[in-house]
Each structure stands twice: as structure tokens, then as C-alpha cells.
Amino acid sequence: MRVLPVAEPGTPAISTPWRYLGWPVGQQKGGVALGVLWGCTWMVAQSIVPAVIGAAVDALIARQTHLFAADCVVVLGLGVITAVSGVLRHRWSHAAAGWPARSSRFGASLVR
Numbered sequence: 001m002r003v004l005p006v007a008e009p010g011t012p013a014i015s016t017p018w019r020y021l022g023w024p025v026g027q028q029k030g031g032v033a034l035g036v037l038w039g040c041t042w043m044v045a046q047s048i049v050p051a052v053i054g055a056a057v058d059a060l061i062a063r064q065t066h067l068f069a070a071d072c073v074v075v076l077g078l079g080v081i082t083a084v085s086g087v088l089r090h091r092w093s094h095a096a097a098g099w100p101a102r103s104s105r106f107g108a109s110l111v112r
Contacts, residue, residue, distance in 0.1 A: 031092055034092045038085045045081040045085060
């Protein structure tokens with residue numbers, strides 16, 4: 001496991017604000033990419049749940065118990081996916097979270 005934050009990250013690019021903010025992200029591309037992946041998985045799994053619950057209610061109203069049971073299993077699966085991806089999203093976002101604080105401290109020391 002990598003130790004973060006990096007002890008001596010080097011000299012930041014200060015030519016533009018976007019390059020300055022992109023500099024620490026560039027040093028942690030893998031961690032940021034995994035954080036984005038798990039964050040998107042987490043949000044998509046959450047967004048699908050209402051549609052599946054609606055389908056389960058429709059199946060229950062139509063007295064189609066096999067479809068209702070299948071929808072319940074899908075909701076359970078989405079809950080598991082949401083929980084796991086939420087934990088991984090949190091873990092990866094905090095692994096790369098040290099750079100905003102360092103950037104703001106360094107940015108405050110720049111002369112205009």
C-alpha cells in the first residue's frame with residue numbers, strides 16, 4: 001500500500017489554475033481513476049433502485065409473485081453493490097484527498 005500524502009511531491013505547475021490543480025491529480029492517476037470508477041458505480045446502483053422498486057410494485061399489483069421475487073432479489077443485489085462500491089469509493093477518495101489541503105496551503109503562499 002502506498003503511503004499518502006507523498007512526502008515530497010515536487011514542484012507544482014503554477015502557470016494556470018487548471019494546471020496547478022491537475023498537477024497533484026496527475027501524480028495519483030490510478031487512485032483518482034479508481035475513485036471515479038467506484039463513485040460512478042455507487043451512483044448508478046443507487047439511481048436504478050427506484051425503477052426496480054416500481055417494477056416490483058407493478059408485479060405485486062398484477063399478482064405476479066415470481067416477478068416480484070425477482071425484483072426483490074435485484075433490489076438486494078443493488079443494495080450490496082451500493083454498499084461495496086460506497087466503501088471502495090470512500091476509501092479511494094480519502095486516499096487521494098490530501099492534495100486539496102496541500103494545494104490550498106501552497107496556493108495561499110503564491111505571490112500575485
